[in-house]
Amino acid sequence: xxxxxxxxxxxxxxxxxxxxxxxxxxxxxxxxxxxxxxxxxxxxxxxxxxxxxxxxxxxxxxxxxxxxxxxxxxxxxxxxxxxxxxxxxxxxxxxxxxxxxxxxxxxxxxxxxxxxxxxxxxxxxxxxxxxxxxxxxxxxxxxxxxxxxxxxxxxxxxxxxxxxxxxxxxxxxxxxxxxxxxxxxxxxxxxxxxxxxxxxxxxxxxxxxxxxxxxxxxxxxxxxxxxxxxxxxxxxxxxxxxxxxxxxxxxxxxxxxxxxxxxxxxx
Amino acid sequence: xxxxxxxxxxxxxxxxxxxxxxxxxxxxxxxxxxxxxxxxxxxxxxxxxxxxxxxxxxxxxxxxxxxxxxxxxxxxxxxxxxxxxxxxxxxxxxxxxxxxxxxxxxxxxxxxxxxxxxxxxxxxxxxxxxxxxxxxxxxxxxxxxxxxxxxxxxxxxxxxxxxxxxxxxxxxxxxxxxxxxxxxxxxxxxxxxxxxxxxx
Numbered sequence: 061x062x063x064x065x066x067x068x069x070x071x072x073x074x075x076x077x078x079x080x081x082x083x084x085x086x087x088x089x090x091x092x093x094x095x096x097x098x099x100x101x102x103x104x105x106x107x108x109x110x111x112x113x114x115x116x117x118x119x120x121x122x123x124x125x126x127x128x129x130x131x132x133x134x135x136x137x138x139x140x141x142x143x144x145x146x147x148x149x150x151x152x153x154x155x156x157x158x159x160x161x162x163x164x165x166x167x168x169x170x171x172x173x174x175x176x177x178x179x180x181x182x183x184x185x186x187x188x189x190x191x192x193x194x195x196x197x198x199x200x201x202x203x204x205x206x207x208x209x210x211x212x213x214x215x216x217x218x219x220x221x222x223x224x225x226x227x228x229x230x231x232x233x234x235x236x237x238x239x240x241x242x243x244x245x246x247x248x249x250x251x252x253x254x255x256x257x258x259x260x261x262x263x264x265x266x267x268x269x270x271x272x273x274x275x276x277x278x279x280x281x282x283x284x285x286x287x288x289x290x291x292x293x294x295x296x297x298x299x300x301x302x303x304x305x306x307x308x309x310x311x312x313x314x315x316x317x318x319x320x321x322x323x324x325x326x327x
Numbered sequence: 328x329x330x331x332x333x334x335x336x337x338x339x340x341x342x343x344x345x346x347x348x349x350x351x352x353x354x355x356x357x358x359x360x361x362x363x364x365x366x367x368x369x370x371x372x373x374x375x376x377x378x379x380x381x382x383x384x385x386x387x388x389x390x391x392x393x394x395x396x397x398x399x400x401x402x403x404x405x406x407x408x409x410x411x412x413x414x415x416x417x418x419x420x421x422x423x424x425x426x427x428x429x430x431x432x433x434x435x436x437x438x439x440x441x442x443x444x445x446x447x448x449x450x451x452x453x454x455x456x457x458x459x460x461x462x463x464x465x466x467x468x469x470x471x472x473x474x475x476x477x478x479x480x481x482x483x484x485x486x487x488x489x490x491x492x493x494x495x496x497x498x499x500x501x502x503x504x505x506x507x508x509x510x511x512x513x514x515x516x517x518x519x520x521x522x523x524x525x526x527x
Contacts, residue, residue, distance in 0.1 A: 086368040094500060096367070149369055194498065284441055284495065286433060293368040297361040300429065 077140070078151035080220050082294045087227040088145070089246055090194055091180060091187040098189075103226025105186045106247070111231050113163075117177070117252035120168030127231055131217070133166055134158035138221075139214055139235075144276045144308045146240035150290040155235055156218035161209045169205070169253060176208040177201070177258035178234060179250040195261055201234070201245040202258035202272075204317075212237055212313055215248075238307040238314045240274045271327040275318070276308035280327045338402065346405050350412040353381045354419060371427050378420040379447075383492065383506055385413030386485045390513040397516075407461055410481070414458040417451045443494035450487035453480050482517065485510050 085100050092099035092106075111127040136156050144150045164176070182198035184190040190197045207213065214235040217224060224230040229246025236243050242262055252258070262270035269283055278288045289301035307314050318326075357377045360366045366373040392406045428434050437444050457478055459465070466474045489510045492503040 082368040149372075281440065284443065286436060286440075288433065289428075291369060291371065296364075297366075297370045297374065299371070301427070 076152055077154060078293050083151060083153055083219060084225050084228060086149075086293055088147075088241070089189075089227055089229070091189045091197075091199065091247070092227060093189050094194075099227035100225070102188050103230075106183075106226040106230065107186060108226065108231040108247075113232070113248060114250040115163075115167040115252075116250070117254050118170040118173035119164075119253050120170060122167070125166070130163060130166065134162045136217065139216075141212075141214070141235060141237035142308050142310075143235075143237065143241055143244075144290060144304065146242055146270070146274070146282060146287075148285060148287065148290050148304075149293055150302070150304075151293045154220055155214060155216040156221060157214045157216035157232075157235065159211055160213045160215050160234065161211065163215055163251075164208065164253075167251075167253075172255050173253040174205050175202055175254045175256065175258055176205055177252040177254055178245045178248055179252075180245055181247045181249040195265070198249070199245060200259060200261045200264075201243055202260050203236070203239075203243065205253070206317055207236070207314075210314060210317065212310060238276060238310040240270075240276060242270065243274050273318075273323070273326050275323065275327070276304060277306060277323055277327060278304040279306075280324055335401065338404075341405075343405060343408050346408040347412065350385070350408065351415075354378065354416065357381075371423065375420060375423040375427065378416050378423060379492070380502075382413050382416035382420055383485075383488050385409050385416060386481070386488060387506070387509055387513065389413060389481060390485055390510070394513060394516045411458065411461055414454050414461075417454055421448075421451060443491055446487050446494060447491035450484050450491055453484035453487070457481065457484075482514055486514065 086096045087099040088096070089099035089103075092102040109127075112124040113127065113130070114124050116122040136158055138154055138156055140152065140154045142150065143153050160176075178201045180199040181187070182190060184197075214237075215232055216229070216235045217232050219228060224233065226247075229244075229248075232248055233246040234244045234248060257272065260270075260272060263272050276287075281287055287304055290304045291301050292299070305311070357366070357374050361370045361374045364370075366377075388409045389406060392402050392409075395402055425434060428437070438448060439445070457480055460469065460474065460477060469477065489503070489507040493507055496503055
């Protein structure tokens with residue numbers, strides 16, 4: 061946590077944090093509806109307790125893990141992270157959670173595992189967006205094992221010291237602060253360790269727009285907009301855009317993961 | 328007097344300046360909301376979209392005048408005001424975009440690299456000669472026939488505006504599709520009218 065806090069410059073909002081109101085009312089969560097405000101409106105019916113996470117694939121102890129049992133084995137800490145959406149808005153969020161590495165250790169990663177795949181809950185009765193064929197549900201994400209084991213990679217269970225609201229991915233979500241927000245998959249129901257690169261929802265749907273790595277990179281444009289600048293949420297009508305930084309400002313911590321790679325090709 | 332006659336009488340009493348005043352209400356309303364936190368977490372983006380959408384609504388209103396006249400509702404008196412208002416909103420929409428980026432290299436890069444911005448800019452530029460000739464003197468100087476031919480630029484301008492909206496959204500949300508459908512419907516009346524007027 062110390063590294064993350066140290067890397068945080070003064071940004072928009074009180075003490076640099078984006079307000080609770082904006083963090084919880086401006087969300088992309090297509091399972092709970094289209095548009096930024098729909099997820100907060102439609103989230104009330106989501107059952108988040110009890111909750112199990114299926115952990116399978118190349119692990120030593122595959123099974124359905126009860127969230128309450130997981131929470132007894134990990135330490136919840138506060139992590140203040142920058143969050144950069146691929147749509148160019150940005151926020152600073154005080155998450156509460158634990159490292160993904162701790163959860164993977166509970167299940168035991170097999171030596172042959174190279175990638176981690178994630179799936180969001182599929183429950184159309186409680187998630188109205190899943191009743192349309194907008195995406196090939198459930199939403200899928202994934203990353204390399206070394207990225208997943210990085211100490212900055214967080215499983216968040218709360219923000220501002222409160223339980224995660226449904227629109228932010230209750231009861232547990234991934235947070236990968238150096239990647240665009242869509243990598244930080246919400247309401248995680250399944251984690252699968254694999255030795256081949258998993259198929260992810262957006263890369264499958266629009267490979268020219270959303271790469272597998274999705275590292276924040278001001279030099280690689282989205283086809284429809286530049287990624288050179290970003291807009292902190294809640295900044296007001298006359299607020300200036302800020303320059304976007306490589307790896308969302310976490311280059312010191314994570315650049316080593318990508319040494320020797322062409323990040324304009326593997327974007 | 329029947330009902331449509333009463334409506335026509337009422338409309339005759341509405342002065343044109345009132346259309347200009349009412350037409351500016353969405354702009355001031357958006358600005359007021361933006362200054363008081365009513366436009367949410369990204370007020371610049373919200374205001375930009377609001378102004379662009381309003382511009383498209385006025386352009387559609389302009390396109391609706393002729394078909395409505397065929398249907399017996401004569402609003403031709405207000406057409407110039409609606410056209411000028413649509414141009415004002417296009418300028419405001421563009422102004423917010425320029426103020427948002429505040430960097431010539433970024434603006435230029437967007438213009439040449441993003442097809443939806445190129446298309447939107449083309450739509451806006453097509454409206455410039457129309458705005459410049461939206462006064463009586465220009466109509467006199469050009470003569471009604473040439474003036475009318477010039478102002479058919481409205482058709483490609485509105486079409487490009489609708490395409491610009493369709494191109495910038497993710498997936499297929501209802502609003503831009505609906506706008507495009509209305510635009511195509513209103514333009515299809517023109518094709519029929521032209522055929523009737525100039526039979527082969």
